[in-house]
Amino acid sequence: MRKLLFESMIRVPLTERAPSRSDAAMEELASAVDNAARRHLGRSLSIRAVDAGSCNGCELEMHALSNAFYDIERFGIRFVASPRHADVLMVTGPVTRNMREALERTYNATPGPKWVVALGGCARDGGCFAGSYAVVGGVSAVIPVDLHIPGCPPSPADILKGLLALLEHVTMGTHAS
Amino acid sequence: MQALADLILEGRPVQHHRPWPRTIVDPMVWTSATVALAEGHWTLLGLWGETAAIHMALLEEPTGTIGVISLEELEGGYPSVAQYHPPALRPERAIHDLVGLVSKDLPDPRPWLDHGRWGLRFPLGDRLPPPPETAPYAFLRSEGDSLHQIPVGPVHAGIIEPGHFRFTANGETIVRLEERLGYVHKGIEALMVGASLDRAVQLAGRTSGDSTVTYAYAFSRAVEAALQLEVPSRAGWLRALMAELERLANHLGDIGAICNDAAFPLMHTHCGVLRERALRAADTAFGHRLMRDRIKPGGVIADLDHEGAAALRAVATEIGQTFPALVELYDNTASLQDRTVGTGMLRPELAHQYGAGGYIGRASGRGFDVRRALGYPPYNSLLFEIPVLHEGDVNARVWIRIREVEQCLSLIAQILDQLPAGPVSIDIPDIGETREGMALVEGFRGDVFVWLRVAESGRIDRCHLRDPSWFQWPLLEAAIEDNIVADFPLCNKSFNCSYSGHDL
Numbered sequence: 001m002r003k004l005l006f007e008s009m010i011r012v013p014l015t016e017r018a019p020s021r022s023d024a025a026m027e028e029l030a031s032a033v034d035n036a037a038r039r040h041l042g043r044s045l046s047i048r049a050v051d052a053g054s055c056n057g058c059e060l061e062m063h064a065l066s067n068a069f070y071d072i073e074r075f076g077i078r079f080v081a082s083p084r085h086a087d088v089l090m091v092t093g094p095v096t097r098n099m100r101e102a103l104e105r106t107y108n109a110t111p112g113p114k115w116v117v118a119l120g121g122c123a124r125d126g127g128c129f130a131g132s133y134a135v136v137g138g139v140s141a142v143i144p145v146d147l148h149i150p151g152c153p154p155s156p157a158d159i160l161k162g163l164l165a166l167l168e169h170v171t172m173g174t175h176a177s
Numbered sequence: 178m179q180a181l182a183d184l185i186l187e188g189r190p191v192q193h194h195r196p197w198p199r200t201i202v203d204p205m206v207w208t209s210a211t212v213a214l215a216e217g218h219w220t221l222l223g224l225w226g227e228t229a230a231i232h233m234a235l236l237e238e239p240t241g242t243i244g245v246i247s248l249e250e251l252e253g254g255y256p257s258v259a260q261y262h263p264p265a266l267r268p269e270r271a272i273h274d275l276v277g278l279v280s281k282d283l284p285d286p287r288p289w290l291d292h293g294r295w296g297l298r299f300p301l302g303d304r305l306p307p308p309p310e311t312a313p314y315a316f317l318r319s320e321g322d323s324l325h326q327i328p329v330g331p332v333h334a335g336i337i338e339p340g341h342f343r344f345t346a347n348g349e350t351i352v353r354l355e356e357r358l359g360y361v362h363k364g365i366e367a368l369m370v371g372a373s374l375d376r377a378v379q380l381a382g383r384t385s386g387d388s389t390v391t392y393a394y395a396f397s398r399a400v401e402a403a404l405q406l407e408v409p410s411r412a413g414w415l416r417a418l419m420a421e422l423e424r425l426a427n428h429l430g431d432i433g434a435i436c437n438d439a440a441f442p443l444m445h446t447h448c449g450v451l452r453e454r455a456l457r458a459a460d461t462a463f464g465h466r467l468m469r470d471r472i473k474p475g476g477v478i479a480d481l482d483h484e485g486a487a488a489l490r491a492v493a494t495e496i497g498q499t500f501p502a503l504v505e506l507y508d509n510t511a512s513l514q515d516r517t518v519g520t521g522m523l524r525p526e527l528a529h530q531y532g533a534g535g536y537i538g539r540a541s542g543r544g545f546d547v548r549r550a551l552g553y554p555p556y557n558s559l560l561f562e563i564p565v566l567h568e569g570d571v572n573a574r575v576w577i578r579i580r581e582v583e584q585c586l587s588l589i590a591q592i593l594d595q596l597p598a599g600p601v602s603i604d605i606p607d608i609g610e611t612r613e614g615m616a617l618v619e620g621f622r623g624d625v626f627v628w629l630r631v632a633e634s635g636r637i638d639r640c641h642l643r644d645p646s647w648f649q650w651p652l653l654e655a656a657i658e659d660n661i662v663a664d665f666p667l668c669n670k671s672f673n674c675s676y677s678g679h680d681l
Binding site for chain 1: 292294295296297300331332334336338339359360361362365367368376379384385386389430443447449450452456466467469502503506509510675
């Protein structure tokens with residue numbers, strides 16, 4: 001173990017430069033956040049992941065955000081275990097009818113100010129599952145959504161770009177021009 | 178003891194069902210098959226229903242014989258398989274929820290996938306209006322002094338899929354775990370009905386995201402079996418290459434995550450780096466990190482170029498060089514071994530009874546692997562070993578994954594060395610008649626089973642997708658008994674069953 005730890009000390013870090021924030025995301029966020037909320041948060045976001053019916057592809061890429069290449073915690077963004085601790089709900093999947101109530105209850109358990117990010121194509125409009133008897137539709141059919149990050153699944157870099165836009169918007173008060 | 182091949186002969190054969198036979202049998206033969214399952218002679222591969230028929234896919238492991246038997250006169254229900262053979266219990270509950278077929282003498286008639294929220298009943302059957310009120314789900318009782326219950330989920334405290342776990346504990350010790358699943362039921366089999374092959378393979382590839390290659394692979398093979406198509410040799414090899422990459426990336430992720438759940442994040446970090454490298458190489462080679470939508474009936478959608486092959490070679494070499502140090506770290510860290518050795522024991526008898534596939538079966542003495550048992554190309558011309566252990570604990574499930582990572586690296590190198598030249602897909606001909614096909618493909622979690630009927634129009638008439646998790650989830654309930662609550666995440670991760678693949 002010592003050798004492995006020592007090598008990690010002398011090696012160049014794997015962590016890559018931050019991607020630039022997504023302009024599309026900035027535009028969508030422009031109307032979502034008020035100044036009071038920005039002051040509350042500081043430069044930090046706590047995220048609660050909620051799978052409302054996904055195939056688990058989006059979860060795999062969400063996990064990847066914590067690996068050494070993306071190292072999401074360096075931006076002050078971290079995943080938390082309870083909606084009570086969260087600023088952001090990151091929701092994946094088409095919302096299934098069997099998960100609808102659990103999603104609503106998780107949303108209601110999250111204290112304000114709070115934001116909802118809908119991750120992946122299914123979370124936007126149900127994706128290829130839209131129209132099924134077992135699916136409500138996209139996340140916005142159940143709870144208000146502030147930001148959509150498209151992709152099937154979105155790559156970790158794309159998720160990071162969206163979250164950085166959210167972070168910048170929340171903390172710096174910059175509006176997309 | 179009757180051979181499966183003889184039992185199949187006792188029924189009326191169904192035309193155009195490939196590659197294995199399907200016969201329509203009478204209830205006597207159905208029941209004798211049930212008894213043979215219960216006695217351990219055969220393994221249940223799948224059990225599914227249609228409005229006017231119920232089907233059971235069977236495997237005779239020693240001879241590699243596979244067959245499907247169907248029962249068609251179902252007035253008043255069909256004879257329950259589960260009353261003699263418990264692995265059929267959840268499939269039978271799901272069949273009632275989806276199709277409305279009644280299992281006679283079903284030991285547990287509670288609904289399974291239907292939570293009373295769909296706005297209809299029997300979506301694959303008569304689509305009746307729902308009952309005015311749904312009774313709350315009755316969990317099984319546990320009685321005794323000092324027992325308490327811990328309800329967990331469906332929303333879990335991590336980046337995990339949703340499901341409900343009801344623990345009954347005595348102090349720290351779990352005396353019963355009962356799973357309640359179905360939360361991510363998306364109605365995939367109903368969406369399949371009438372779908373074009375293009376749309377259907379897309380749906381199949383979204384049954385369980387971590388096995389997107391395996392599902393598209395199995396679905397495509399089932400279509401090709403039904404339509405009697407032979408894909409170009411290069412396409413077959415590229416499919417296997419993607420399947421091995423998927424297995425490699427998932428095992429690397431799992432090994433790290435299991436150690437992380439035993440409070441050892443160093444392994445998680447290093448395995449995470451290797452997993453990310455594998456996904457990036459997959460992106461370079463096939464244009465998608467998880468290789469989603471790359472396999473279709475008739476072949477694959479994109480060829481592998483020189484740059485892609487070089488990226489895959491480089492990543493296999495790098496993982497081959499780095500991984501041994503991580504294996505040593507796992508093996509030599511006493512505090513980690515203290516958590517994984519002897520934890521979450523799954524008895525070999527149960528693994529055999531349930532036909533548990535993948536690392537769960539192989540860590541408990543069941544070495545079944547369809548790559549070897551069926552030897553579908555190109556696996557019939559590749560050299561690989563199937564690791565088997567008998568301890569059945571978390572540690573054994575980690576070691577199976579470690580050995581399989583090594584085998585994946587060897588298989589990737591062999592495939593790249595021997596990859597034949599030529600086209601990578603063929604067109605799907607217009608057959609103009611009803612055909613049925615089935616396929617089994619080995620995913621990282623075990624064997625994925627697909628059965629389908631292609632209508633005259635060339636569209637899907639019915640498609641059943643069976644995730645290996647169906648026969649693994651119930652075993653987690655058994656493995657967790659007498660472990661402490663704090664070891665549940667560790668045991669659960671070592672199983673890593675799919676919620677979405679199971680719920681569909």
